[in-house]
Amino acid sequence: MSEVIGTLFILFGIAFFVAGSIGVLRLPDLHSRLHALTKADNLGLGLLCAGLALIDGGMLNAFKLFLVWVLVLAASAAAAHLIAQQALRQAGK
Amino acid sequence: MTTTTQILLASTTLLLLTLGMGLARAMIGPSLQDRMLSVQLLGTGGVAALLLLSPLLAIPALIDVALVLALLAAVAAAALTRREIDDV
Numbered sequence: 375m376s377e378v379i380g381t382l383f384i385l386f387g388i389a390f391f392v393a394g395s396i397g398v399l400r401l402p403d404l405h406s407r408l409h410a411l412t413k414a415d416n417l418g419l420g421l422l423c424a425g426l427a428l429i430d431g432g433m434l435n436a437f438k439l440f441l442v443w444v445l446v447l448a449a450s451a452a453a454a455h456l457i458a459q460q461a462l463r464q465a466g467k
Numbered sequence: 468m469t470t471t472t473q474i475l476l477a478s479t480t481l482l483l484l485t486l487g488m489g490l491a492r493a494m495i496g497p498s499l500q501d502r503m504l505s506v507q508l509l510g511t512g513g514v515a516a517l518l519l520l521s522p523l524l525a526i527p528a529l530i531d532v533a534l535v536l537a538l539l540a541a542v543a544a545a546a547l548t549r550r551e552i553d554d555v
Contacts, residue, residue: 381474384519388478391512395489398508404500407492411504415511422515429471430522438530442518445537446511453507453544460548461500 376428383425390418404461408454415450419443472523479519486512503547510540 394414427436493505521529
């Protein structure tokens with residue numbers, strides 16, 4: 375049962391990655407592309423980690439997957455802020 | 468090959484295909500930030516692909532590799548945006 379739920383989670387996560395890639399490719403300007411990217415980073419990877427933790431079982435693996443997700447959250451938030459700030463700085467010049 | 472394994476394999480393939488598609492943004496540009504953003508997406512996608520491959524290939528150490536990759540993900544963006552010269 376937990377495998378079925380885990381697989382569903384993973385499929386939802388992949389759907390977010392697909393949407394994020396299409397958004398990065400198709401949206402008109404930098405800030406909206408940044409918005410699409412963070413959806414794929416945060417929600418896509420989060421659902422994927424949750425699904426894999428359900429499939430794998432094992433407390434240590436689940437903890438590691440959670441840690442990966444938290445690290446990517448922090449990294450992508452910092453990177454998105456840095457990129458947006460630089461773009462605004464250059465636009466103000 | 469169980470159904471779960473097949474689904475995992477299919478999702479890994481789909482993930483890599485969409486990441487390759489998203490990488491086209493790095494080629495189109497137009498600004499440096501757009502290219503950085505595309506590389507950022509590829510980094511997260513790489514972490515996701517490693518996590519998916521870990522149960523498929525039965526190599527638990529791949530999760531640790533993904534952990535290191537997640538740690539280093541912000542370094543490139545920080546290095547690009549925090550430099551003094553903005554001429555490129």
